[in-house]
Amino acid sequence: MNVYPFIEAEQAGKHNVERACELLQLSRSAYYQHARGEQSTRDRVDAQLTEQIIAVHTASNGTYGAPRIHAELAAAGHRHGRKRIARRMRVAGVAGKSPRRWKTTTIPDPNAGSRPDLVERDFAVDPGAIDTRWCGDITYINTWEGWLYLATVIDLASRRVVGWAVADHLKTDLVDAALTDALARRRPADGLIFHSDRGCQAMPAKPSQSRRTDLLLEQQ
Template identity: 65%
Template sequence: MHHGFLRCDAELTEKITAVHRASRGTYGAPRVHAVLRREAVQCGRRVARLIRAAGLHGSHHRRRHRTTIPDPQAGARPDLIGRDFTPDPAALDTRWCGDITYIPTGEGWLYLATVIDIASRRVVGWATADHLRTELVADALKAACQQRRPARS
């Protein structure tokens, strides 16, 4: 009986390897298991164990994109809000935070800088550019100041 399991494991490992190869090495145990189930292969929980035993694993081919490079000449800036991001509706235009994201397009990367009012959690300024230089963030801040006209402190 034990030899039967070994033969079944060997046959299942062949099927697992074929599915893994067909995915160009990207499928891990969950996806291999799903393909085998769709093909009505009785496999149960053995798939993960057999994938490990065969030395196979899934991989993803996401491009890494470095977004920020600190300027060694820039001075440290104090944290004036003490990392307190709790919304306070009575404090509109007193605490803003920003973010930068990037979007792949057919013409390359598009960078989006946003400024959010912490009190309302609304975007109060934004800017886009094909670069990640300081002026992108400065343009988003200028847009927020023109839109909201915060009081000077």
């Protein structure tokens, strides 16, 4: 961040330049060099450091962040703090990339039977069709204690989450708990369609014993 305008404003308001420099962690000599149109030693070092950072970042195909760039520069004999390198990266608009942790939650079952598309690919918002078409899915959350799975039930007409459940497993009980929660909250009329994918989480699906008989289930 360029701190010189802040100090200039303090000076223009006849405030204490020394105190402003102290708060912004800048030497008075550096500020007065800037005021005279001269480049301070720190500015020159920062400019050189930024060039080195960009060179290392480019050589890594844009993947290296501050820790790895710091290690590369240290190995080359450049002694700069990691926080300083991180600051110069932010100023230069340079950032590293880290691989996203991925967890497969839906595995299509090739032996699953085909079901009719009861919603007919109609996922449009419709205020007049509340609690007539629901859809469900499972996502995952990485916690300190391991993977936590979240099953949700969403009303297609309003996009509102009408039911949910969490567990540390991907058994059918998780989806059943989310559906039970949605039914208890909304009390929909007969003829409701529940739409989901055909995912099989590497385990045999078990029929739910508590599902309402008037709930038209669809696996699509």
